[in-house]
Amino acid sequence: MRLILALLLVFSTSSWAQEESLGTGCNVCQHTGVKTCSKHKKLLAAEKEVLYCSVAADCPTCQGGLGVDCNRCSSGPDIPALEERLARVEAFRQRPNAPQKLLDQTMVRIITPHFDILLSGKKFKDGPRNMSAHEVAHALATEAEKAAELLDQQLQAKLFHYAHRSNIWFWGELDDHVQVMREILEVNDKGGFTLYGTEPTYSCWTGEEGLKNDAMAIVSNGVHIGIHMLLSNAFRPQWIGRQKAGWFDDGAAHWFEDKLFGRISTYCIDEAKANLDYEDGKWHVAVRKYLQKHKENLLPGLMKKLSGTLWEEEHVLSWSLYDWLVAEHPQAIKPLLIGYKDKRPTRDLLRENLDMSLLQVEQAWRQWVLATYPVKDPKPRKKL
Numbered sequence: 099m100r101l102i103l104a105l106l107l108v109f110s111t112s113s114w115a116q117e118e119s120l121g122t123g124c125n126v127c128q129h130t131g132v133k134t135c136s137k138h139k140k141l142l143a144a145e146k147e148v149l150y151c152s153v154a155a156d157c158p159t160c161q162g163g164l165g166v167d168c169n170r171c172s173s174g175p176d177i178p179a180l181e182e183r184l185a186r187v188e189a190f191r192q193r194p195n196a197p198q199k200l201l202d203q204t205m206v207r208i209i210t211p212h213f214d215i216l217l218s219g220k221k222f223k224d225g226p227r228n229m230s231a232h233e234v235a236h237a238l239a240t241e242a243e244k245a246a247e248l249l250d251q252q253l254q255a256k257l258f259h260y261a262h263r264s265n266i267w268f269w270g271e272l273d274d275h276v277q278v279m280r281e282i283l284e285v286n287d288k289g290g291f292t293l294y295g296t297e298p299t300y301s302c303w304t305g306e307e308g309l310k311n312d313a314m315a316i317v318s319n320g321v322h323i324g325i326h327m328l329l330s331n332a333f334r335p336q337w338i339g340r341q342k343a344g345w346f347d348d349g350a351a352h353w354f355e356d357k358l359f360g361r362i363s364t365y366c367i368d369e370a371k372a373n374l375d376y377e378d379g380k381w382h383v384a385v386r387k388y389l390q391k392h393k394e395n396l397l398p399g400l401m402k403k404l405s406g407t408l409w410e411e412e413h414v415l416s417w418s419l420y421d422w423l424v425a426e427h428p429q430a431i432k433p434l435l436i437g438y439k440d441k442r443p444t445r446d447l448l449r450e451n452l453d454m455s456l457l458q459v460e461q462a463w464r465q466w467v468l469a470t471y472p473v474k475d476p477k478p479r480k481k482l
């Protein structure tokens with residue numbers, strides 16, 4: 099006890115001493131010691147959210163610090179945070195990733211706690227306005243990180259439960275995507291591709307069918323795949339999409355699209371592109387109608403399929419089932435994921451974690467949908 103007290107005393111005196119020596123700034127810097135860099139304008143808040151942005155790092159005024167020392171007073175409490183940020187930005191700049199080394203071109207790289215994002219391309223559309231690659235990359239970083247934080251709550255997961263950041267790479271040129279696929283991911287294909295495992299990685303061309311350089315579609319797609327990658331990486335690297343848990347894997351990915359954008363547009367299917375768009379991506383009313391029409395038991399069939407083999411309406415049912423879990427049994431989400439990673443059968447997992455049989459789950463879920471889903475779908479988000 100005496101040792102702990104002594105240590106606390108040392109710590110508190112040293113931080114007090116540090117604050118003293120930092121000084122109190124002046125009126126020019128609002129007593130912070132740091133003046134905000136004027137170059138970042140409306141993206142400043144987004145820059146502050148992320149750990150690293152290659153565009154900000156190239157800022158000739160602040161080198162990514164987002165602020166500069168106040169030249170009037172050279173003292174103040176915000177100086178250590180500025181120095182810490184500059185050191186971090188420099189460390190990331192010194193560590194280009196594989197595509198940055200492979201492709202000799204400018205691309206935006208943004209690093210957040212959960213994701214390492216690359217995006218290239220010239221012009222993107224968000225409704226009537228144009229967006230730059232830099233703006234789209236920040237929108238993706240913001241939304242994907244928001245989804246990741248929510249998933250962490252559902253899984254009671256911390257950052258250290260993921261072996262690695264998940265990579266999200268979007269390419270403005272199809273050739274770049276193909277080259278990255280061939281030389282880094284070792285796949286000969288043109289379609290969007292996700293590598294699961296210790297370092298999950300997604301690569302996709304932004305002109306892909308269904309994306310067409312539309313900023314919202316790209317961000318929504320990135321969030322969907324981002325959730326797949328986090329699920330594959332949480333607690334230990336293992337993709338449950340091949341463990342007869344396609345409903346959980348895709349249900350969750352759809353759930354976050356709906357939660358953030360009010361519209362679901364990404365379908366992961368094994369076959370060639372079948373441009374699916376069930377009920378314009380608005381699924382509440384569709385599920386309610388589907389369940390009223392189909393009285394037979396749906397879950398025994400649904401809950402043994404792999405990701406990529408779900409047919410269109412099964413995507414919708416999976417989303418709704420995950421929606422029910424979140425609303426009614428959130429504590430079961432983590433043990434279900436871990437159970438599937440351990441290759442345990444669905445029936446046992448439901449019995450253990452929900453105290454229900456498959457049939458009871460079907461009844462409870464159906465009742466919940468009919469009692470809670472609106473008769474009119476909520477309006478989807480219009481812009482990023």
Ligand SMILES: [Zn+2]
Nearest residue numbers: 124127168171
């Ligand atoms: Zn000052």
Ligand SMILES: [Zn+2]
Nearest residue numbers: 145151153154
């Ligand atoms: Zn930036």
Ligand SMILES: [Zn+2]
Nearest residue numbers: 135137157160
């Ligand atoms: Zn700057």
Ligand SMILES: [Zn+2]
Nearest residue numbers: 348351365366
């Ligand atoms: Zn999916």
